[in-house]
Amino acid sequence: MSARGAELADRLAAVRARIEDARVAAGRDDTPTLVVVTKFFPGSDVDLLTGLGVTDIGESRDQEAAEKVAGLADREALTVHFIGQVQTNKAGSVARYADVVHSLDRAKLARALDRGAERAGRTLDVLLQVGLDTTGERGGVAPEDLASLADTVAGLEHLRLRGVMAVAPREGAPRPAFTRLRALAEGLRAEHPEATWVSAGMSADLEDAVAEGATHLRVGSAILGTRESHR
Numbered sequence: 001m002s003a004r005g006a007e008l009a010d011r012l013a014a015v016r017a018r019i020e021d022a023r024v025a026a027g028r029d030d031t032p033t034l035v036v037v038t039k040f041f042p043g044s045d046v047d048l049l050t051g052l053g054v055t056d057i058g059e060s061r062d063q064e065a066a067e068k069v070a071g072l073a074d075r076e077a078l079t080v081h082f083i084g085q086v087q088t089n090k091a092g093s094v095a096r097y098a099d100v101v102h103s104l105d106r107a108k109l110a111r112a113l114d115r116g117a118e119r120a121g122r123t124l125d126v127l128l129q130v131g132l133d134t135t136g137e138r139g140g141v142a143p144e145d146l147a148s149l150a151d152t153v154a155g156l157e158h159l160r161l162r163g164v165m166a167v168a169p170r171e172g173a174p175r176p177a178f179t180r181l182r183a184l185a186e187g188l189r190a191e192h193p194e195a196t197w198v199s200a201g202m203s204a205d206l207e208d209a210v211a212e213g214a215t216h217l218r219v220g221s222a223i224l225g226t227r228e229s230h231r
């Protein structure tokens with residue numbers, strides 16, 4: 001195996017062990033899905049990860065993602081998650097290659113993704129990104145607007161409402177934010193029983209997310225290494 005392949009294998013095993021420890025500590029029977037966030041890293045890394053049994057990758061910039069996904073050795077082996085903010089005029093592009101969009105945060109974007117999915121002859125799984133900080137700097141719909149956005153999405157033919165996503169606020173401990181997300185997810189599920197996914201937790205806070213019932217973890221740097229400057 002290449003040096004990079006061995007490095008990715010080691011880091012991936014360490015992250016899987018962290019998830020397993022957290023799962024046991026939380027008394028959960030189910031193992032959350034690990035979405036390996038490959039933004040800023042080349043398609044060759046994704047191919048290595050596929051060889052290591054990774055089934056889900058996350059990307060956050062449209063142009064980079066479109067090119068990378070088109071060049072993968074085994075696209076069919078992967079579920080591609082789009083986790084970054086989506087400009088409305090990029091929705092048509094994202095709908096062509098993403099299987100899941102985690103960052104749906106407004107009705108206008110929902111309609112644009114629905115049109116894009118229809119044109120591409122696809123159905124997209126979508127999560128509603130909820131803003132858990134008061135500043136709104138990390139994006140997402142305000143908690144009080146979640147229910148109405150969910151109703152909009154549920155009415156669109158080419159989107160499948162799967163649940164919620166959040167990024168912990170920069171300030172403060174992540175655990176209370178994930179507790180809040182869990183409560184919002186339960187509220188959503190009362191109206192939309194099929195919306196069972198909770199995407200939460202990154203390299204630094206995945207244990208807190210597992211403890212609060214996350215079904216999908218988005219882990220980048222702990223597996224791929226630190227990214228250059230801008231995020």
Ligand SMILES: *Cc1c(COP(=O)(O)O)cnc(C)c1O
Nearest residue numbers: 037060083202203218219220221
């Ligand atoms: C980059 C990114 C991640 C991964 O973050 P790490 O700290 O590298 O694990 C997760 N979620 C979102 C929305 C991201 O943009």
